[in-house]
Amino acid sequence: MGSASSTLTQYDIEDVQEHCNNLFSQQEIVSLYKRFCQLDRNAKGFISADEFLSVPEFAMNPLSQRLLKMVDGLNFKDFVIFLSAFNPKASMPQKIELIFKVYDSDYNGKVTFKDIMEVLRDLSGSFMSDKQIEEVLIRVMEEAGYSKDSSLLLDDFVKILDHPGLKMEVEVPVD
Amino acid sequence: MELDLDRPNIEDYLPTDSIHEPLGKLRLRDLLDISPTLREAGGAIVDDSFTRCFKSNPPEPWNWNVYLFPLWCLGVVVRYGILFPVRVLILTLGWIIFLSCYIPVHWLLKGHDKLKKRIERALVELICSFFVASWTGVVNYHGPRPCARPKQVFVANHTSMIDFIILEQMTAFAVIMQKHPGWVGLIQSTILESVGCIWFNRSEAKDREIVSRKLREHVEGADNNPLLIFPEGTCVNNNYTVMFKKGAFELGSTVCPIAIKYNKIFVDAFWNSKKHSFTTHLLQLMTSWAVVCDVWYLEPQNMKPGETPIEFAERVRGIISARAGIKMVPWDGFLKYSRPSPKLKEVKQQAFAESVLRRLEDK
Numbered sequence: 451m452g453s454a455s456s457t458l459t460q461y462d463i464e465d466v467q468e469h470c471n472n473l474f475s476q477q478e479i480v481s482l483y484k485r486f487c488q489l490d491r492n493a494k495g496f497i498s499a500d501e502f503l504s505v506p507e508f509a510m511n512p513l514s515q516r517l518l519k520m521v522d523g524l525n526f527k528d529f530v531i532f533l534s535a536f537n538p539k540a541s542m543p544q545k546i547e548l549i550f551k552v553y554d555s556d557y558n559g560k561v562t563f564k565d566i567m568e569v570l571r572d573l574s575g576s577f578m579s580d581k582q583i584e585e586v587l588i589r590v591m592e593e594a595g596y597s598k599d600s601s602l603l604l605d606d607f608v609k610i611l612d613h614p615g616l617k618m619e620v621e622v623p624v625d
Numbered sequence: 626m627e628l629d630l631d632r633p634n635i636e637d638y639l640p641t642d643s644i645h646e647p648l649g650k651l652r653l654r655d656l657l658d659i660s661p662t663l664r665e666a667g668g669a670i671v672d673d674s675f676t677r678c679f680k681s682n683p684p685e686p687w688n689w690n691v692y693l694f695p696l697w698c699l700g701v702v703v704r705y706g707i708l709f710p711v712r713v714l715i716l717t718l719g720w721i722i723f724l725s726c727y728i729p730v731h732w733l734l735k736g737h738d739k740l741k742k743r744i745e746r747a748l749v750e751l752i753c754s755f756f757v758a759s760w761t762g763v764v765n766y767h768g769p770r771p772c773a774r775p776k777q778v779f780v781a782n783h784t785s786m787i788d789f790i791i792l793e794q795m796t797a798f799a800v801i802m803q804k805h806p807g808w809v810g811l812i813q814s815t816i817l818e819s820v821g822c823i824w825f826n827r828s829e830a831k832d833r834e835i836v837s838r839k840l841r842e843h844v845e846g847a848d849n850n851p852l853l854i855f856p857e858g859t860c861v862n863n864n865y866t867v868m869f870k871k872g873a874f875e876l877g878s879t880v881c882p883i884a885i886k887y888n889k890i891f892v893d894a895f896w897n898s899k900k901h902s903f904t905t906h907l908l909q910l911m912t913s914w915a916v917v918c919d920v921w922y923l924e925p926q927n928m929k930p931g932e933t934p935i936e937f938a939e940r941v942r943g944i945i946s947a948r949a950g951i952k953m954v955p956w957d958g959f960l961k962y963s964r965p966s967p968k969l970k971e972v973k974q975q976a977f978a979e980s981v982l983r984r985l986e987d988k
């Protein structure tokens with residue numbers, strides 16, 4: 451792989467920058483491109499699930515399978531758009547939208563009790579029983595004014611999660 | 626968290642901000658907020674310490690302007706047109722001398738094992754010197770030369786198979802190696818047999834029992850050559866060290882660390898075995914200006930009382946990394962070829978579960 455920026459033209463960089471609402475600087479986009487090419491071993495133009503899983507830090511993340519569904523097969527532009535939710539300058543609604551999408555695995559715009567339980571199962575593994583998860587979830591949902599049959603929409607998520615403590619920032623190393 | 630003596634505590638190395646220790650009652654917001662976990666995943670996608678270990682670092686291109694470019698072209702002509710043929714000549718000469726001495730000695734001195742071994746050892750050191758000359762290798766050796774004593778093993782950080790050649794030209798080590806195909810495999814099974822080599826197959830490395838037994842037998846043999854082990858188990862790019870496998874450290878012998886650091890200005894000596902074959906790698910070296918490196922023979926270490934083999938391995942890794950000026954990462958080199966153990970994920974899941982259940986108790 452030669453110098454990465456030679457295969458990415460200025461036009462490409464500006465195009466990608468526009469699509470992520472200028473959240474990333476041009477240098478960061480070049481860095482991300484180098485990273486993309488590093489992960490995309492045979493220069494297919496997208497990173498396969500297997501190649502993502504070859505990053506041990508990613509593979510051992512409890513939510514890796516859910517994220518894989520969202521990033522598998524993305525081309526570079528969509529890869530950057532996906533990662534823009536992790537930019538320090540990204541808006542709170544944008545970050546919460548990513549969280550919502552992780553829960554809403556069937557992409558119907560609604561997060562049900564069952565959806566939340568599944569995510570909690572991923573996060574706790576074999577260390578919490580289904581019964582325990584259900585009990586905890588029912589309790590906190592009722593306290594927040596929702597029932598077991600409630601479906602949460604993106605607006606509900608924004609209402610619940612929007613607080614200054616929500617940080618989801620990843621720095622792009624620029625050499 | 627239970628102390629698993631079989632692997633070091635990775636949490637010591639990785640950032641542990643995945644679960645905040647929040648105060649107060651558990652609310653829906655706390656349960657739904659997966660942002661720390663997502664942040665870790667996003668961080669791993671953008672950059673991770675494991676992939677960094679295997680990134681080739683070609684020297685910066687400096688030929689980018691009108692004055693330097695012709696100079697670079699001249700350099701290319703000199704390297705490929707003059708240096709390379711001369712080096713091929715030297716190497717060929719070396720092989721001729723080596724084979725014309727080795728083959729007779731191997732067959733004719735069959736009865737006189739001790740003499741045979743001594744001559745073969747010297748010849749192996751000779752051919753390694755020829756190899757090193759063929760890359761214009763400039764090696765600075767620091768520290769006392771290794772001597773053959775029973776109950777000792779040598780460990781070094783691993784960047785390329787040339788590590789072995791560079792060390793071998795000074796001392797005829799026996800080595801434990803991955804069996805390679807092609808001409809390398811041929812050399813492994815013929816010439817290296819004479820200095821004593823132990824083979825393993827990475828896919829069968831799970832069969833640690835056999836390898837362990839062979840190691841122990843070798844170390845205990847009084848007139849076996851000193852054993853050289855690369856505990857990382859794979860080639861790393863000489864900016865980092867990955868975790869040492871504990872096999873070399875549970876033999877009950879003294880461990881003598883050796884640190885090797887290549888000077889990148891001249892050539893990147895990292896052998897990216899996924900990208901190039903060893904032949905390509907050698908050709909790359911033979912068409913560069915020089916291979917410059919430092920080798921430090923460090924103070925022999927013994928397992929301290931109460932130290933586990935893993936702790937011993939990590940301590941020696943620390944000594945080697947400090948001497949070579951390279952960073953340590955908490956990853957197993959074999960992750961290049963396989964997925965991480967589910968135990969790593971379970972550690973995180975357990976922490977999450979415990980935090981939730983604990984907060985449930987505080988009403």
